[in-house]
Amino acid sequence: MTNKLAKLIFYLGTLISLVLFLALTFDTHRQIQTLTHADQLSEQVVAGKRVWHKYNCNDCHTILGFGSYYGPDMTKVYWRRGSEGIKAVIRSPEKFTTWRKMPRLPLTDKELEDLVAFLQWTSEIDTQGWPPQDQKLRGAPGRAVTLGVSPGAVLFQEKGCFACHRLYGTGGQQGPELTHVGSRLSYETIEKVLTDPRSTNPQATMPPPMVSHEERDRLAAFLAGMK
Amino acid sequence: MLLAYSSQRVAYPYFLVALLLFLLQVVVGTWLALSYAVTMPQWLVDILPFSTTRAIHTNLLVLWLLLGFMGTTYFMIPEETEREIFSPLLAYLQLTLLVGTGVTAIVGFLLGWTKGKPLLEIPFPLDYLVVAGALIFLFNVGMTVIQAKQWTLIQGSLFGGLVFLAVMYLFNLPFYANLSIDWYYWWWVIHLWVEGAWELVAAALTAWILIKITNVPRELVEKWLYVELGLFLFTGIAGTGHHYYWLGAPKYWLWVGGFFSALEPLPILLMVLDAWHYIRNRRAGLNGRLIFTLAVGMSILHFVGAGFWGFAHTLPQINYYTHGSQVTVAHGHLAFFGAYVLLNIMSFYYAMPRLEGLAEFDERRGTLAFWWMSITMMLMTLAFSVAGVLQTYVERVMGLGYMTAQAQMRFWFAILVVLGLSLLGGVILTVVDLLTLRPALAGAKKA
Ligand code: HEM
Ligand code: HEM
Ligand SMILES: [Fe+2]
Numbered sequence: 001m002t003n004k005l006a007k008l009i010f011y012l013g014t015l016i017s018l019v020l021f022l023a024l025t026f027d028t029h030r031q032i033q034t035l036t037h038a039d040q041l042s043e044q045v046v047a048g049k050r051v052w053h054k055y056n057c058n059d060c061h062t063i064l065g066f067g068s069y070y071g072p073d074m075t076k077v078y079w080r081r082g083s084e085g086i087k088a089v090i091r092s093p094e095k096f097t098t099w100r101k102m103p104r105l106p107l108t109d110k111e112l113e114d115l116v117a118f119l120q121w122t123s124e125i126d127t128q129g130w131p132p133q134d135q136k137l138r139g140a141p142g143r144a145v146t147l148g149v150s151p152g153a154v155l156f157q158e159k160g161c162f163a164c165h166r167l168y169g170t171g172g173q174q175g176p177e178l179t180h181v182g183s184r185l186s187y188e189t190i191e192k193v194l195t196d197p198r199s200t201n202p203q204a205t206m207p208p209p210m211v212s213h214e215e216r217d218r219l220a221a222f223l224a225g226m227k
Numbered sequence: 228m229l230l231a232y233s234s235q236r237v238a239y240p241y242f243l244v245a246l247l248l249f250l251l252q253v254v255v256g257t258w259l260a261l262s263y264a265v266t267m268p269q270w271l272v273d274i275l276p277f278s279t280t281r282a283i284h285t286n287l288l289v290l291w292l293l294l295g296f297m298g299t300t301y302f303m304i305p306e307e308t309e310r311e312i313f314s315p316l317l318a319y320l321q322l323t324l325l326v327g328t329g330v331t332a333i334v335g336f337l338l339g340w341t342k343g344k345p346l347l348e349i350p351f352p353l354d355y356l357v358v359a360g361a362l363i364f365l366f367n368v369g370m371t372v373i374q375a376k377q378w379t380l381i382q383g384s385l386f387g388g389l390v391f392l393a394v395m396y397l398f399n400l401p402f403y404a405n406l407s408i409d410w411y412y413w414w415w416v417i418h419l420w421v422e423g424a425w426e427l428v429a430a431a432l433t434a435w436i437l438i439k440i441t442n443v444p445r446e447l448v449e450k451w452l453y454v455e456l457g458l459f460l461f462t463g464i465a466g467t468g469h470h471y472y473w474l475g476a477p478k479y480w481l482w483v484g485g486f487f488s489a490l491e492p493l494p495i496l497l498m499v500l501d502a503w504h505y506i507r508n509r510r511a512g513l514n515g516r517l518i519f520t521l522a523v524g525m526s527i528l529h530f531v532g533a534g535f536w537g538f539a540h541t542l543p544q545i546n547y548y549t550h551g552s553q554v555t556v557a558h559g560h561l562a563f564f565g566a567y568v569l570l571n572i573m574s575f576y577y578a579m580p581r582l583e584g585l586a587e588f589d590e591r592r593g594t595l596a597f598w599w600m601s602i603t604m605m606l607m608t609l610a611f612s613v614a615g616v617l618q619t620y621v622e623r624v625m626g627l628g629y630m631t632a633q634a635q636m637r638f639w640f641a642i643l644v645v646l647g648l649s650l651l652g653g654v655i656l657t658v659v660d661l662l663t664l665r666p667a668l669a670g671a672k673k674a
Binding site: 001003006007009010011012013014016017018020021024025027028029031032035036038041046049052053054055056057058059060062063064065066067068069070071072073094098099100101102103104118122125126127128129130131132133136170172173 | 262263266267268269272273276277278279281282339341342343344345348404405406407408410411413446450451453454456457458460461462463464465467468470471472473474475476477478479480481483487547548550551552553555556622623624626627628629630631633
C-alpha cells in the first residue's frame with residue numbers, strides 16, 4: 001500500500017458514499033410524502049406528536065421500532081386497540097397491566113384525542129410490512145368488516161375489544177376467542193354481556209364496554225353473526 | 228517532570244467528572260435491569276417511571292464519554308502542536324458549562340422536563356447550551372492548532388471528527404412534524420456519531436496513543452489511518468441506511484443500507500490488526516503492560532460489539548425480526564463498551580499517571596478492573612442476546628403477545644441485575660484506582 005493509494009481510498013471512499021447518501025436523502029424526501037400520507041398530517045396529528053414527546057412515551061415504548069423496549073411497540077397500536085382501547089389504557093393503566101407497570105400520566109382529554117390521532121396516522125405509515133407480529137391484524141378486522149360490511153365490526157375494533165379478545169387468532173389473550181361466538185351464545189345473551197358482563201357470569205373480569213345502546217346492539221348483531 | 232506542557236492539566240477535572248458520571252450511569256443501569264426483572268409498585272412507577280431513569284442512564288453515558296474525549300483532546304493537543312492550549316480558562320469554563328447543563332438536564336428529567344426523543348432528551352434551551360459548550364471547545368482546540376501552524380493527520384482526523392460530531396447534533400434541534408422524517412434525522416445524529424464522527428475521534432486518539440507507547444514510525448501509522456478513515460466513512464455514511472428499512476422510507480434503503488453496513492466491520496478489523504502489529508513491533512521501552520492490554524482489549528471488543536454483533540442484525544432479512552428488540556440492546560452495550568468506554572479508560576490510564584507525575588504505577592488493581600469489567604460486559608451482552616432471541620421468536624415469529632414474550636425473558640433480566648452489580652464493582656475499582664494511582668512497588672513487575 002503506497003501513501004498515494006491510502007489517500008485515494010480516503011478521498012474517493014468518502015466522496016462516493018457522501019454523494020450517494022445525499023442523493024438518496026433528496027429522493028427520500030420526495031417519496032416519504034406518499035409513504036407516510038403526509039397530506040393527512042393534520043394539526044391534530046402534529047399536536048398529538050407533541051403529546052407523545054411531552055410525556056416521554058418513547059423512553060418506554062418503541063415507535064417504528066425506535067426508542068426503549070420496556071413496553072410494546074406503538075407503530076400499529078391503533079390496529080390492535082382502536083381509539084377507545086388506547087384511551088382506556090392511558091386513563092387507567094393499572095387496570096390493564098399485570099406485573100410490569102405503566103405510569104398514570106395526567107393527560108387532558110384534548111391531549112388524549114390528539115395523541116390518538118397521531119397514533120392513527122402513524123399506523124398508516126408504509127413500514128414495508130414491519131412489525132411482523134402486527135401484520136396479521138390488518139387482515140382480521142378487515143375481514144370481519146367485509147364479511148358483513150358490518151358497523152359492529154368497526155366498533156369491535158374502535159372500542160378496544162381486540163385488546164383482550166381474538167378474532168381469527170389475532171388480538172389479546174385475556175378474554176376468550178370470539179371468532180365463533182355466535183354459535184355458542186344467542187344475540188340476547190351477548191347483549192346482556194355487553195350491558196353488564198357480571199349479569200351472565202358473576203366472576204367476569206371484563207369491564208362493561210363504554211358504548212351507547214345503539215352501539216351495543218350493533219356489536220351484538222355483529223358477534224351473533226360470527227358463527 | 229512528566230508533563231511537557233502545563234496546560235495539559237486541564238484534562239484532570241474532565242477525567243474526574245467523567246469517572247464519577249460513569250459510576251452513576253452504571254448504578255442507574257442496574258436499576259433499569261431491576262425494573263425489568265421485578266414488579267415495581269404502581270406508586271413508584273407514577274413518580275419515577277422507567278422512561279426517566281432510562282433517559283438518565285443514556286444521557287450520562289453520552290455526557291461522560293464526550294467529557295472524556297474532550298479531556299483527552301486537551302491532554303494530547305499540546306504535545307501534538309508543541310504549544311500550550313490557547314486558553315486553559317476557556318477549557319474550565321466549558322467544563323463548568325457542560326456539567327452544569329448536564330446536571331440541570333438530569334434534575335429536569337426527574338421533574339418531567341424533557342424533549343421526549345430517546346437518547347436526545349435534553350430539552351430546549353439546554354440543547355443550545357450544549358451547542359455553546361461544543362463551540363467553545365472547538366474554538367479553543369482550533370485556535371491552538373491554527374496558531375501552531377503544523378497539521379498532522381492525527382490532528383486533522385481528531386478535529387474533523389469533533390466538528391463532524393458537533394454539526395450532526397444540529398439536526399437534533401428542529402421540531403419535525405412528520406414522525407418518519409424525525410427518525411430519519413435522529414439517525415444523522417446517533418448513527419453518524421457512533422459509526423462516523425466518534426470513530427474518527429477514536430481512530431485519532433488510538434493512533435496517537437499507539438505512537439506514544441510503541442514508538443512505531445508516524446508515517447506508517449498515518450498511512451493506515453487514511454485507509455481506516457476512508458473505509459469508516461465509505462461504509463458508515465451510506466450505511467446509515469440500515470436504520471431506514473422500516474421507517475416509511477423507500478425500499479431501496481434495504482439494498483443500500485444492507486450493502487454498506489455489511490462492510491462496516493472491515494475498518495474495525497483493520498484497527499485490530501493495526502494495533503496488534505504496532506504493539507508486536509514496538510520500539511519503545513515503555514514500562515508497564517496495562518496500557519497494551521487495554522489497547523488490544525479495546526480493539527478486540529470494539530470489533531466484537533460493533534463489528535460482529537452489529538453485522539449479526541444488519542441485513543434486512545434478519546433485522547425484520549430483531550429490529551427494536553433486546554438484540555439491539557445487546558449490541559448497543561457491547562459496542563459502546565468496546566469502542567468508547569474502553570477507549571476512554573485507556574486514555575485515562577495513559578494520561579493520569581503523567582498528570583500525577585508517576586513514571587510507573589502499580590498496575591494490579593487496574594488490570595483486575597479491566598478484566599472484571601470486560602468479562603462482565605461480555606456476559607451481560609450474552610444475557611441481553613438470549614433475551615433478545617427469545618423475544619424475536621416468541622413475539623415476532625410466533626406472533627404471541629408482547630407480555631407473553633417478556634414473561635419468557637424475565638429470568639435473564641434477573642441475571643442482568645446480578646451482572647449489573649458485578650459491573651458496578653468493576654467500575655468502582657477502576658474509578659478508585661485511577662484517582663489514587665500509586666507508584667509501582669519495587670520489583671513487583673516489569674513488562
Ligand atoms: C462503535 C460503534 C457502534 C455503536 C456504539 C453502536 C451502537 C448502537 C446503538 C446504541 C443502537 C441502538 C439505537 C437505538 O435504537 O436506540 C444501535 C443500533 C444498530 N446498530 Fe450499532 N453501533 C455501532 C456500530 C455498528 C456497526 C458497525 C453495525 C453494523 C455492522 C451496527 C449495526 C446496527 C444495527 C443494524 C442497529 C439497528 C438495530 C435495530 O434495528 O433495532 N452498529 N447501534
Ligand atoms: C450495570 C450495568 C448496566 C445495566 C444493567 C444496563 C441496563 C440497561 C437497560 C435495562 C437498558 C434499557 C433498555 C431499554 O430501553 O429497554 C439500557 C440502555 C442502554 N444502556 Fe445500559 N446498562 C448497564 C451499563 C451500561 C454501560 C456500561 C453502557 C455503555 C457501554 C450502557 C449503554 C446503554 C445504552 C447505549 C442504552 C440504550 C440502548 C438501546 O437503545 O439499544 N449501559 N441499559
Ligand atoms: Fe448504525
